[in-house]
Amino acid sequence: MARTVWDSSVGKKTVMAVSGLIMLLYLVAHMIGNLKIFFGSGEFNHYAHWLRTVGEPFMHYEWTLWLVRIVLVVAVVAHAVSAYQLSRRDIKARPSKYVHKKPRASYATRTMRWGGIILGLFIVWHILDLTTGTVHPGFQPGHPYQNVVDTFSTWYGNVIYIVAMLALGLHIRHGFWSAAQTLGVGSRTRDRALKTVANVLALLLTAGFIAVPVGVMTGVVS
Numbered sequence: 001m002a003r004t005v006w007d008s009s010v011g012k013k014t015v016m017a018v019s020g021l022i023m024l025l026y027l028v029a030h031m032i033g034n035l036k037i038f039f040g041s042g043e044f045n046h047y048a049h050w051l052r053t054v055g056e057p058f059m060h061y062e063w064t065l066w067l068v069r070i071v072l073v074v075a076v077v078a079h080a081v082s083a084y085q086l087s088r089r090d091i092k093a094r095p096s097k098y099v100h101k102k103p104r105a106s107y108a109t110r111t112m113r114w115g116g117i118i119l120g121l122f123i124v125w126h127i128l129d130l131t132t133g134t135v136h137p138g139f140q141p142g143h144p145y146q147n148v149v150d151t152f153s154t155w156y157g158n159v160i161y162i163v164a165m166l167a168l169g170l171h172i173r174h175g176f177w178s179a180a181q182t183l184g185v186g187s188r189t190r191d192r193a194l195k196t197v198a199n200v201l202a203l204l205l206t207a208g209f210i211a212v213p214v215g216v217m218t219g220v221v222s
């Protein structure tokens with residue numbers, strides 16, 4: 001049964017929609033958490049510490065965090081694998097090869113594909129930058145406020161994050177809309193409202209995330 005669903009295009013699109021919505025929920029929470037940086041280092045670092053102690057004493061130190069990490073990794077992998085397989089299927093379904101070298105996929109498909117690749121690379125960079133500190137000179141474990149300020153005190157930090165946040169906005173704008181269609185929420189009467197929700201969500205997330213580097217660059221956060 002699960003195999004049949006996974007083998008169908010609708011099944012893969014459903015996997016994309018559900019995994020995308022899980023990541024979207026995480027991003028809303030992450031963006032709200034990040035905005036605490038405007039309330040000072042004490043509040044931001046305390047929040048980062050709380051992320052590791054959520055659920056205690058039932059959960060052990062960092063168990064909830066690891067649970068969230070596992071769910072996110074499964075969601076990212078499921079999202080990427082189904083996207084790849086759907087795009088392969090799309091190419092194979094062509095009745096014949098184009099005589100002229102035309103773009104193979106639609107504008108939306110191509111932006112989603114490139115947006116997805118940029119976001120995948122960004123997530124790896126972001127974890128090496130602010131979680132493990134591997135690519136972050138002077139990284140201080142347990143001091144996320146200072147680490148974030150350091151990241152946005154370099155030109156490349158700002159460029160990487162701002163480009164990724166813009167890609168994120170575009171990806172969510174189209175992705176949210178597609179997910180709604182796949183899950184059967186769309187209808188002629190609801191489509192306009194759904195497009196508005198997709199636009200507002202994309203705009204809020206992009207603006208909320210970009211507020212942090214802008215805060216550091218303008219000296220509001222230092």
Ligand code: HEM
Nearest residue numbers: 030034048069126127130131144148161168209210212213
């Ligand atoms: C300006 C934007 C962002 C800032 C300032 C920021 C900040 C941070 C910080 C400080 C951490 C480390 C938290 C800790 O260890 O206590 C973190 C972790 C993380 N962020 Fe972001 N983030 C931003 C955008 C994003 C975006 C757009 C995504 C996803 C597309 C994302 C996904 C993650 C993930 C997956 C983790 C790893 C969580 C973990 O395993 O510890 N972040 N972020």
